[in-house]
Amino acid sequence: MTKFEKMLETWNNEALRGAKAKLSKEMNVSEVTVSRWAKGELKPGQAAIKKMAKIFKKSEEEIREIFNAEKENQNNIIDGKIELTYIPVRGLSSASGGKFILEETETFLPFKKSGPNQFAIKIVGDCMVDPDDPRNSIYDGDYVIVDPDVEARNGDVIVARLDGEYSTVKRMYRHGEEVRLVPDNPEYAPIIRTGATFIVGKVIDVYRPVRAKKERNN
Template sequence: MIDIQKLKEIMANNLKKQLNRKGISQTMMARDLNIPEMTVSNWVKGKTYPRPDKIQLMADYFGITRTQLTEEAPSNLTPLAPQTVPIPVLGTIACGEPILAEENVTEYIYESPDQLPSGNLFYLKAKGTSMEPTIPDGSYVLVREQPEVENGAIAAVLVNGDTEATLKRIKRQGDMVILMPDNPNYSPFIITRDNPARIIGQAIQFTQKL
């Protein structure tokens, strides 16, 4: 006899594991897959079980097989060391070039794919102290390429005629968008027609080299 509750628990555990592996939230996955957030929440809590088409949709989203969501993983297996992938570090942006064009890359940082969120990723090196204490000067900030971020999130933003990428917190007041530094010693930057700026991604995390 099939234990439906056990299947729900296995699905819930595997789904949480994949969300953590990719570094994304339930809300982000729901938005990316166009699934109601409450539906995803019920799957993660083990309250309901997804339909086969939704299981396949999530498997494709995570880049895994369906069984990695539906079956209990053996506990006696030793995981192999994953291959690393190169994440580009952007420097000065060449006018008219795609953000991740080779001309814009100064170096690469190699990361384990198991520790990375989904999407097109790049690093920016924080310059200056405008985002301290949140982001220290010289930190390497991992950014996921996307044209919009939620209010209050830290974004990578192109300024100075799309030639310089900076990190600032996005604040919206009506139709006005403000680039806010976390350091109170710096002034906000209000995006206007005379002071244009363009969001190119959301800051995910930062690291520092010794």
């Protein structure tokens, strides 16, 4: 049992069963994220550490020690120089039909990270293309930068895991226990779920690579 799991067990009345699901609801992160923290596959960011400190009634330093996490360098500056970090691409996510996500790849984007657990997903489909707002649309072939440690609010774009192994990118709107996943493209229908444990993370940015074009015929 890891230090994190022991802390979960103590917090959950000495029962590890159900503790991860309980924490995911308390922190508004997916159970996948909590499980990866428990396995040591991810380390929580500064925002998540602050939340845990309040939930577990410990200091932020104690939480960092449990995960062996260093204090976040918000500016990514080492010896006075800007450090270029690469964000891992973890598969595909759908902006129309379902695609498998969170599979490890060997692809990285040259994008400055602002959180330790951020990752990118390549978009397939056009459900986030808003015909009335093309500048703020997400297009097929774009990459979205996802942060699992940032709380998503109504109107934010999120990555959601559906039916276990599939995912989609949509705007989230909560109405009580109901969560509506709404596409920007009006040709697609919203997806309705209950609870919020299926949320993988909030989309905080879009990376659009320059694409080749055919030469114009003058």
